[in-house]
Amino acid sequence: MSLSFPVTPNPTPRTDAERATILENPGFGTNFTDHMAVATWTADQGWGDAGVVPYGPFSIDPASAVLHYAQEIFEGLKAYHHADGSVWLFRPDRNAARFARSAHRLALPELPAADFIGSIEALVAADRPWVPTREEQSLYLRPFMFASEVFLGVRPSAKVTYACIASPAGAYFSSGVKPVKIWITTSYSRSAPGGTGAAKCGGNYAASLIAQAEAAENGCDQVLFADAAEHTWLEELGGMNVYLVTADDQLLTPELSGTILEGVTRDSILVLAKEHGLTPVERKISIAEVLEGVQSGAVREVFACGTAAVMTPIAELKNAERAHRVGNGEAGEVTTALRSALLDIQYGRVEDSHGWLHRVS
Template sequence: MSTTHAPELSSAAAAFDIRRTDAPRDDVERAALLESPAFGTVFTDHMARITWTADGGWQDRRVEKHGPLLLDPAAAVLHYGQEIFEGLKAYRHADASVWTFRAHANAARFAASARRLALPELPAEDFLGSIEALVATDAAWVPDGDETSLYLRPFMYASESFLGVRPARAVEYLVIASPVGPYFASGVHPVAIWVAEDFHRAGPGGTGAAKCGGNYAASLLPQQEAYEKGCEQVCFLDAATNTQLEELGGMNVFLVGASGTVTTPALSGTILEGVTRSSVIALLRAAGREVVERSIPLAELRTGLQDGSVAEVFACGTAAVVTPIGRLAGEDFDLTVGDGATGTVTAAVRRELTDIQYGRVPDPHGWMHRLV
């Protein structure tokens, strides 16, 4: 639960030089933007930033005006895609304090993504300090409405100007922030999923376990196909056999059996290790449910939906939290999940997770970290 004592900035956050914008939005304009924030379209006044060079390491920690970046046309990120990113949220609690959720896990995954993309690993204290410094500077931008939060996007890109296939020797790390409402504009409701059988998100030995832009770029064409088929998201199969469920374009997937057992695809190196995924597993197990991580054939899911042995299907991720799936479709099938409504297990785990995040119930796992 929230406490009333405001924390002091950590030493890592205090290391950031605060260079405030000369043109902040006033209270009236900010209030209007916070009234019904669409996902990822409005940004706060500032951004956090650190520069890295091969010779000097991490340097020039600062919070500065949110604005355009100056890139040389030969910047390595534009030609070789050497970049990574993260996503997490800051939540306004009832006492007006602001908290984030499992940021240490995001810091660890960011470092793992950096290793895979041959980028320098940002120390966890700098990752956490950058978030704390930015949110403290732009605390007025954290909304307090139902299902609202401040979405935080840390990212790193190769900024060195050169043409040649090698790791860059100059890198920029930034954090931008966007006040958001529900990920799906229509709110929380069962979504329709299109199973992509002609495209794959990642292959064995590739970058599937890293959070990098190339994985998402590869998902855009099948996502477009899903829209054309009347679905809101796409589910990918494994590239090796084209038979096993992996993940959605930006979320992990779970099946709830009629017996109560919950199953999710095992992490295989081609699936992103979701922070929300691991949190959902922990909550379900704490509630006494059996959770099995294993390979799940699409054929098994189709049969389970037809004979009722699969009662619920849901997806989860930072942006959408927990999203019920009401329909699963592909080239030769179109199946309703249960009765098409949000299932009881899905609703319960979503409620428990968001209650912790918004400080409505105690946090027995120690997941929440106070920022302001």
């Protein structure tokens, strides 16, 4: 039986004026709505105690398992306001499936897809006025679960807390949709074969932070990782998948090998590529091939993609030897066209011929 998410209204919600001020310039990940969806799992009872409750802190015991063994996962997706006033999710079934895969990898209980989507629908309905209506703004949704049993010992937790919070979102990068500079690290790895690279868990991102700091020290906006085994093969950025557009109209991206996150935006772009005269190719790509292609013109555009940033053009790839400018250093024609096509679907400006949209209200 599916979970029910009854609403307990927040007794002190933000005023209309406070909410309007936030929605003027929401930024990314700094403001949160009045409610959150929650549920609890125990080894004895399974899933229960579900609802939409006032947004607020969790009471965490110092011996809660997540604080010591990092047993947790999360997701990221958005709710989009359409011109007719309706609100839609983009491919939430894919997020639900990935959430389940991540849970399996981290030895956490799998939340049924119907309950995953139901929690989001209930939260968006409760906080409907928080959905931004301006161009390219959205309501970012962050479902997550963590080990909340109080014990010390290396084993899966017998109690798990699930929650979903929501945050009105503007541009992920403060500079807006502008080409970024990427640092190629040879000092650090994001994930290894047999590890958690294909799971969306906080540990992967924690491991990337020192490399991100290295990128900043070298005047770059983000970091690009090679594989951990040979330090030869292109994998992904700290929080985004990466694509190459070639002179012969191929759209290249590293193949999924268990160390790369299977992005929802990544998959959507592979589908849209064919509609834009491109041949999508998933294969192993060496860092050397990328840099040589950029220098020769065989690679004419490079971009990164993810739910938060959507699509971000890459102007420069930099390593310890030199900086390699991509094309003319501006957003490429293909990157711009694919980004527009994706956003047009998400915001309901064109027909959803792929059945990707899920109506909430």
